[in-house]
Amino acid sequence: MPFNLDNFYEANRRILIWLILIGLLWLLRDFFGLIFITFVLAFIAMPLVRLGRNKLKLPYRLSLTLVYVFFLVVLGSFFHYVTPSVIGEASRFMNNFSEVQSKLIELKRDVDSKYPGAERSLHGYMRSILDEDTQKAIDKELNLFQEKINLSISISNAENPELDNDSSITEAMQEKLKKYYDKEAELLVESLMTKQMNKVREELPRLINHLYQATGTMLLALLFSFLILFDSVRLGDLMKSLHDSRLRDFYQETAQPVVRFAYVVGRAIQAQAMIACVNTFLTLIGLMILGIPSVALLSLIVFVCSFIPVLGVFISTTPMVLVALNTGGLTLAIAIVVMITIIHIIEAYGLNPLIYGKHFKLNPVLVLIILLIAYHSFGLWGMILGVPVTYYFIHDVFGVPLWDERRLEPNTID
Numbered sequence: 334m335p336f337n338l339d340n341f342y343e344a345n346r347r348i349l350i351w352l353i354l355i356g357l358l359w360l361l362r363d364f365f366g367l368i369f370i371t372f373v374l375a376f377i378a379m380p381l382v383r384l385g386r387n388k389l390k391l392p393y394r395l396s397l398t399l400v401y402v403f404f405l406v407v408l409g410s411f412f413h414y415v416t417p418s419v420i421g422e423a424s425r426f427m428n429n430f431s432e433v434q435s436k437l438i439e440l441k442r443d444v445d446s447k448y449p450g451a452e453r454s455l456h457g458y459m460r461s462i463l464d465e466d467t468q469k470a471i472d473k474e475l476n477l478f479q480e481k482i483n484l485s486i487s488i489s490n491a492e493n494p495e496l497d498n499d500s501s502i503t504e505a506m507q508e509k510l511k512k513y514y515d516k517e518a519e520l521l522v523e524s525l526m527t528k529q530m531n532k533v534r535e536e537l538p539r540l541i542n543h544l545y546q547a548t549g550t551m552l553l554a555l556l557f558s559f560l561i562l563f564d565s566v567r568l569g570d571l572m573k574s575l576h577d578s579r580l581r582d583f584y585q586e587t588a589q590p591v592v593r594f595a596y597v598v599g600r601a602i603q604a605q606a607m608i609a610c611v612n613t614f615l616t617l618i619g620l621m622i623l624g625i626p627s628v629a630l631l632s633l634i635v636f637v638c639s640f641i642p643v644l645g646v647f648i649s650t651t652p653m654v655l656v657a658l659n660t661g662g663l664t665l666a667i668a669i670v671v672m673i674t675i676i677h678i679i680e681a682y683g684l685n686p687l688i689y690g691k692h693f694k695l696n697p698v699l700v701l702i703i704l705l706i707a708y709h710s711f712g713l714w715g716m717i718l719g720v721p722v723t724y725y726f727i728h729d730v731f732g733v734p735l736w737d738e739r740r741l742e743p744n745t746i747d
Contacts, residue, residue, distance in 0.1 A: 350586045369717070370554035374404070375562055376599045382562070394563060401559045408551065411637060414630060456514075459521040463528065471520045478516050482509050594725050601721040604688050609639030611688075612680055619672040623665065625656055646677055689720050 342349065361368070378400050385396030460468055561568060575584040613636040620628045631653050638649035650673050657666040686700040700720060707719025 346582060347586060350583055353583075354587055367550050367554055367557075370550060371557045371561070372595065372598070373602055374554055374558040376602055378404070378558065378562060397559070397562055401555065404555060408555075411633070412548070414633075456517060456521060459525060463521070463524055467524050467528070471517070471524060474520060475513070475517055479513060482512055590729070593729055594721070597721040597725050597729075598718065601689070601718075604720075605640055607688050608680060608684050609636050611684055612636075612639045612676065615676045615679070616673070619676065620653070623657075623668055623672065624661075625653065625665075625669070626660060627656060631656065646673070 378397070381400045381403075382393065382396045385391045385399060386393060389396070391399070460471075463471075572584075572588070575581065575588075578584075613632050616635045617628060617632045620631060625631065631649075634652055635649045638646070650670070653669050653673070654666050657669045681704070682701065685704055686698065689700045689704075703719050703723045704716065707715030707723075709715075711719070
């Protein structure tokens with residue numbers, strides 16, 4: 334039987350159409366960020382526009398314009414107040430670098446006084462982080478320092494636990510050993526701090542570049558979403574006209590699923606907004622308990638960054654840690670990190686499954702499993718779209734009943 338293209342197309346139409354759609358999406362993968370933010374802004378703007386029309390009796394386009402002016406004011410205010418604050422705290426941290434280093438050494442000495450046996454283990458751990466060249470440079474300086482204080486005993490022998498109570502190690506010798514170990518701790522802490530600061534300086538241009546790209550993407554998304562909503566009626570009519578064009582099959586096959594999927598993603602945005610509010614409230618309480626200044630500004634940063642999965646945690650944590658270091662030193666900074674860790678454990682294992690489960694009527698345990706697998710498989714986009722995509726395939730594609738629908742079904746025994 335000869336091959337017939339029309340028969341092949343009719344027999345495999347659905348598969349071919351969806352393969353073409355997936356191929357188009359793959360070609361546009363570099364624009365996913367712009368497309369997604371455009372959709373998010375449009376989804377957030379629509380209820381506000383309806384509010385202006387229904388409550389204030391404003392014309393549609395006037396209400397839409399006011400909403401986007403509000404968006405621009407919020408975005409501009411965020412960059413106007415947040416950027417100088419972060420830069421100022423970073424500058425203060427750089428100016429107080431030696432003071433922070435001294436506080437680290439004092440903290441290390443305090444730990445050594447309480448737990449004497451942990452000193453050598455701590456030094457060994459710090460050495461393991463450093464590269465071989467740095468360790469050699471430290472050893473060279475320590476040898477010079479050993480000669481300077483006339484420390485005649487071998488350090489390897491002094492570290493032998495059998496000699497801890499040896500009478501041959503006099504009190505003067507023990508005092509010299511203490512100076513030696515303090516000098517070693519000073520060199521190790523200085524090397525570690527310098528190494529980390531060099532990493533920050535290396536990553537800073539890349540971070541600034543990402544911030545410029547993110548700002549440009551946000552402004553483009555604001556423009557595109559505004560134009561789409563401004564002319565939504567004609568764009569809707571244009572899309573419907575595809576029903577009578579040569580793309581009729583493509584339109585009939587994909588239009589309804591795409592609209593349904595967009596609705597599911599919109600529900601995910603609503604869920605993330607609720608999580609951001611709770612996350613910001615918990616952070617606000619923690620900052621007030623710890624006595625951190627600039628609480629309102631830091632809470633605003635947390636709220637905005639809560640919409641950025643994974644990366645948002647690090648972005649929002651940086652200014653809080655800098656403020657804590659400049660205000661109360663290393664101890665307060667560690668307390669901030671512990672507080673944020675606890676809050677995000679609550680978010681990851683409590684809020685996300687509960688709120689996503691309520692919005693999508695999925696079992697919270699299933700939501701948690703989806704988030705873990707999606708993050709490890711697809712990274713950032715997995716965290717953003719993992720739950721809505723899974724929900725769409727489970728419920729709309731495979732027709733599996735929702736979690737609460739199954740719970741409401743009466744138990745029957747055949």
